[in-house]
Amino acid sequence: xxxxxxxxxxxxxxxxxxxxxxxxxxxxxxxxxxxxxxxxxxxxxxxxxxxxxxxxxxxxxxxxxxxxxxxxxxxxxxxxxxxxxxxxxxxxxxxxxxxxxxxxxxxxxxxxxxxxxxxxxxxxxxxxxxxxxxxxxxxxxxxxxxxxxxxxxxxxxxxxxxxxxxxxxxxxxxxxxxxxxxxxxxxxxxxxxxxxxxxxxxxxxxxxxxxxxxxxxxxxxxxxxxxxxxxxxxxxxxxxxxxxxxxxxxx
Amino acid sequence: xxxxxxxxxxxxxxxxxxxxxxxxxxxxxxxxxxxxxxxxxxxxxxxxxxxxxxxxxxxxxxxxxxxxxxxxxxxxxxxxxxxxxxxxxxxxxxxxxxxxxxxxxxxxxxxxxxxxxxxxxxxxxxxxxxxxxxxxxxxxxxxxxxxxxxxxxxxxxxxxxxxxxxxxxxxxxxxxxxxxxxxxxxxxxxxxxxxxxxxxxxxxxxxxxxxxxxxxxxxxxxxxxxxxxxxxxxxxxxxxxxxxxxxxxxxxxxxxxxxxxxxxxxxxxxxxxxxxxxxxxxxxxxxxxxxxxxxxxxxxxxxxxxxxxxxxxxxxxxxxxxxxxxxxxxxxxxxxxxxxxxxxxxxxxxxxxxxxxxxxxxxxxxxxxxxxxxxxxxxxxxxxxxx
Numbered sequence: 001x002x003x004x005x006x007x008x009x010x011x012x013x014x015x016x017x018x019x020x021x022x023x024x025x026x027x028x029x030x031x032x033x034x035x036x037x038x039x040x041x042x043x044x045x046x047x048x049x050x051x052x053x054x055x056x057x058x059x060x061x062x063x064x065x066x067x068x069x070x071x072x073x074x075x076x077x078x079x080x081x082x083x084x085x086x087x088x089x090x091x092x093x094x095x096x097x098x099x100x101x102x103x104x105x106x107x108x109x110x111x112x113x114x115x116x117x118x119x120x121x122x123x124x125x126x127x128x129x130x131x132x133x134x135x136x137x138x139x140x141x142x143x144x145x146x147x148x149x150x151x152x153x154x155x156x157x158x159x160x161x162x163x164x165x166x167x168x169x170x171x172x173x174x175x176x177x178x179x180x181x182x183x184x185x186x187x188x189x190x191x192x193x194x195x196x197x198x199x200x201x202x203x204x205x206x207x208x209x210x211x212x213x214x215x216x217x218x219x220x221x222x223x224x225x226x227x228x229x230x231x232x233x234x235x236x237x238x239x240x241x242x243x244x245x246x247x248x249x250x251x
Numbered sequence: 252x253x254x255x256x257x258x259x260x261x262x263x264x265x266x267x268x269x270x271x272x273x274x275x276x277x278x279x280x281x282x283x284x285x286x287x288x289x290x291x292x293x294x295x296x297x298x299x300x301x302x303x304x305x306x307x308x309x310x311x312x313x314x315x316x317x318x319x320x321x322x323x324x325x326x327x328x329x330x331x332x333x334x335x336x337x338x339x340x341x342x343x344x345x346x347x348x349x350x351x352x353x354x355x356x357x358x359x360x361x362x363x364x365x366x367x368x369x370x371x372x373x374x375x376x377x378x379x380x381x382x383x384x385x386x387x388x389x390x391x392x393x394x395x396x397x398x399x400x401x402x403x404x405x406x407x408x409x410x411x412x413x414x415x416x417x418x419x420x421x422x423x424x425x426x427x428x429x430x431x432x433x434x435x436x437x438x439x440x441x442x443x444x445x446x447x448x449x450x451x452x453x454x455x456x457x458x459x460x461x462x463x464x465x466x467x468x469x470x471x472x473x474x475x476x477x478x479x480x481x482x483x484x485x486x487x488x489x490x491x492x493x494x495x496x497x498x499x500x501x502x503x504x505x506x507x508x509x510x511x512x513x514x515x516x517x518x519x520x521x522x523x524x525x526x527x528x529x530x531x532x533x534x535x536x537x538x539x540x541x542x543x544x545x546x547x548x549x550x551x552x553x554x555x556x557x558x559x560x561x562x563x564x565x566x567x568x569x570x571x572x573x574x575x576x577x578x579x580x581x582x583x584x585x586x587x588x589x590x591x592x593x594x595x596x597x598x599x600x601x602x603x604x605x606x607x608x609x610x611x612x613x614x615x616x617x618x619x620x621x622x623x624x625x626x627x628x629x630x631x632x633x634x635x636x637x638x
Contacts, residue, residue, distance in 0.1 A: 008283065032308060055486065058385045059299040061407040066308030085405035087283055088276050092312060092407055099283075 001201065002120045003101050005078065008087050010116050011096020015075040017110040017121075018047045021103050025056020026063035026089065035072025045072035048112045050103040051079055054086035064089030076114045078103070104194040104244075105201060123201040127162040129171040130245050131207040133184065135214050138227040139246070141236060142178065145223045155226075155236040157245060159204075167205035175209065179225075180217035184209035190249045195241030204241065208249040252281045252419070253288045261415060269319030273411035280408060281419030290381050290420040295413035296326040296370045298385035299406030300357070301597050302350040303331050310349070312407070313356045320361040322416040326370035327362055328386050328406075329539075329566075330354070331598050333590040334364060340598050362413070366592035367568035369475075369539040371397060378497050381424055383412030387486070388479035388538045388613060394489035396474045398497035400424045403488055423488050431463035431491050431503040439514040441467040444628040446477040447612035448517045451524070454485025463503040464492045472544050479538050480612025524619055525626040530606040533632050534595035536566030537614035542575055545589075549578045551630055555637040557586035563636060566594040585637065608632045 020037060024030070031038055035045030045067070054060065064086070067073045076096040079086060080103060090097035101119055106112065113120040133140040141155045160174040168189065175181050190206035216225050228236070233246060260266050261274035277289060299305050305312075330350055332340035337347045354364060365373055368386045371393065376382055378398035384390050385404040393399040402422040404412065412418045422428055441449050446467060453462055462481070467473060474492065481487050491499040540548075545567065557563050565582070569591040572579055579589055595601055595609070596617045607622060609615045610629035618624055625632075 006283070008279070027304060032306070057298070057304075058387065058403065058405045058409075059304045061405045062299050062305040062309045062312060065312045065407075066306060069308035069311055082283075083405075084280060084403060084408050087280055088405045088407040088411070091276055091279055092272070092315075 001123050001125050002118055003105065004117055005098040005101040005119060007117045008082065008090045008097040008099060009094060011076060012115045013075050013096055014111065014113045015048045017106045017108065017112045018042050018044050018049050019103050019106045019108050020051040023053045023055035024051045026060035027057035029056065030063055032063050032066030032072065033070045035067060044074045046075055048076045048078065048114065049074040050106045052103045053081035054079055054083045058085050060085040061089035061092065065093045068093040068095065078119060102194050104196060107196050124199050125201045125203060127203045128159055129162060129167050129174060129205045129207065130157045130159040131171045131175055131209055132157045132246055132249050133209050133211050135211045135227065138229060140216065141226045141228055142218060142222040143224045145221055148221050151239040154239045156239045156242060162205065168207065171207045178219055178221055181211060184211055188249055193244055193248055197240050202241065204245060206245050206248050252278060252286055258289065267318040269316035270414055272315060273319065273414040276408055276411040277415060277417060277419050281421065284419065284421040286419040286421040288420050289417040290424060291416055292323055292381045292383050292412055292418050294324040294374055294376060294382050295409050296384040296386055296389055297406055297409045297413065298328045300327045300353060301330050302346060302353055303597065310353060310356065313353065316410065316414060317359060319414045321413040323413060324374050325362045325413040326365040326367065326373060327357060329366050329368055329593045329597050332593050334592050336590065340593065340600055364592065365568065367539050369568055372541060372568060372571055381418065383409045383418045385409040387482040390488055391478035391482045391490065392475055394423055395478055395491065395496050396471065429489060429498060431461045432507055433457050433460055433462045434503055434507050434509040435462050435512060436465040437512045441473065441477065443470065443473045443476060445517065446473045447480045448521045448626070449512065450477045450480025451484050451612040451616060452517050452520045454481040454483060454487060458485045459487060461487060462490045464490060467492045467495065469495050472541055475538055476611060483613040483616040521626055524615060526606065526623045528606055528623060528625060530604065530608050530625055531560060532562045532604045533608040533636055534564045534614065535610045535629055537594055537596060537611040539594065540565060540567040540571065542571055545571065545575050545578055549581045551633055552585045552587065552637060553581055555585055558636055558638050561636045563587040564595070564600065565589045567591060
């Protein structure tokens with residue numbers, strides 16, 4: 001699967017990925033003399049570093065240059081949201097780097113091919129929708145039945161594959177099928193987030209809908225439903241990435 | 252991005268290797284953020300001057316620019332010690348000599364020892380002036396309080412702008428990116444002390460966003476504290492205060508997110524980050540003290556003495572210390588030390604103490620990661636530590 005980003009310093013490399021799914025401050029966050037991420041000790045030297053956003057001190061450029069100077073440069077760097085500090089650091093260190101590709105696409109150990117604006121990895125991409133339905137300060141969780149193809153028994157939002165329709169129409173169709181509700185009120189289109197699960201990569205289009213009442217009629221795809229408070233979500237065994245879908249829509 | 256003739260010559264390398272790298276950095280940032288052209292700047296301020304932070308790699312990188320000279324008023328961030336009293340801070344001769352080497356490299360580029368996070372006390376830009384500043388608290392002060400315009404430059408991009416005299420025209424240089432997206436009202440008027448706590452609290456809540464405050468005391472040092480704290484926890488480039496800051500008019504529309512903060516709420520927040528202890532040392536001057544702050548402190552401590560077993564260190568810039576030499580004498584006669592060129596965050600001075608009194612939100616945020624701190628009103632702390 002090939003993803004297009006925007007190159008900061010062009011290069012063509014192939015290497016093993018190290019993922020940091022968070023904001024990374026190079027000053028304090030990375031030890032250039034050892035080539036490691038301080039928080040978890042992961043080695044980034046001679047690897048492809050993928051992280052979510054560059055944050056923190058404007059001195060960070062020197063640290064990126066330091067990785068090269070001390071002989072521990074990453075082979076390449078992929079960041080979703082860069083800042084001036086990262087861009088100048090990558091340029092002066094001449095480390096192939098690109099932006100606007102989410103770190104959630106990757107997992108540690110992926111073999112990643114980088115060529116200019118493009119990144120290629122071996123994953124099976126599926127486009128799906130997940131809608132979170134809310135009423136007051138409660139959200140609806142559905143438990144997936146044994147007759148669906150994935151994540152049986154796990155708790156989820158209202159979801160389904162995108163086939164033919166656009167994402168928003170798919171979301172509305174799935175809500176009608178899975179809960180019997182017509183004309184839900186769209187509050188937010190949260191855009192697309194990635195959820196990685198082994199070789200499978202879910203591109204999840206996220207939507208937040210408001211319901212006028214709590215009457216739900218589930219179909220064969222689910223065995224039960226619950227209205228829960230946001231903070232209770234962590235007590236449920238959910239499909240992977242549901243916490244991020246909720247965070248993306250509600251925070 | 253459009254480049255003029257001089258910029259073309261810089262990037263071709265015919266004006267030297269330093270200018271070539273510098274112009275490449277500006278071009279790349281411009282392309283990245285969708286700038287159509289560059290804009291001339293009047294001043295630059297460079298972070299990444301401390302040997303503790305940039306190390307030998309930093310020295311190596313800075314040397315790449317050695318065939319060029321800065322073309323605008325350029326200032327440097329603080330270093331790890333006071334140039335006049337390095338041994339008050341460290342015994343490590345190698346460290347001192349490496350730090351001095353960095354200062355010399357900058358001297359050769361035409362930058363002299365301002366070594367302060369408050370370049371605006373050296374040169375106060377006018378409303379609408381374009382800058383390339385890298386110190387986070389100075390960025391927010393320039394944009395918010397002075398109405399000048401700067402992006403959040405990296406140490407290296409600020410140096411690139413300093414050498415070329417330009418920055419790419421995007422972000423905070425453009426009117427449309429200087430609007431607020433959160434309206435903040437309070438049941439108190441933030442003053443010198445409460446503003447610093449409020450800043451930490453707001454920054455933490457609204458990372459990167461521009462806030463509009465319904466009220467704050469009309470005092471430059473209060474606004475300095477508010478912005479510095481907000482930027483420490485939230486990387487915000489700017490804020491507005493109704494009736495006070497130069498661009499508050501039309502900076503927010505009524506549709507935006509509104510929040511109301513009570514005095515008790517920020518006091519609760521302060522208690523979470525501040526310990527209930529009585530440290531032996533106070534460190535104040537983050538950001539570096541203004542003339543006005545020094546005068547207020549002098550007025551308060553005159554004819555008092557620092558209590559036995561207690562220490563008080565203040566930090567300011569060389570210029571402010573020199574301009575206030577008589578007042579500095581009054582303060583130092585009480586046993587308080589005033590250092591320049593450095594501060595409690597970037598110097599190793601704090602290592603000698605297990606806990607510290609601090610009066611600024613920004614220093615509490617950084618030092619609080621390593622040590623127990625008490626964040627409190629400066630004059631309240633002085634009251635406890637002096638007799």
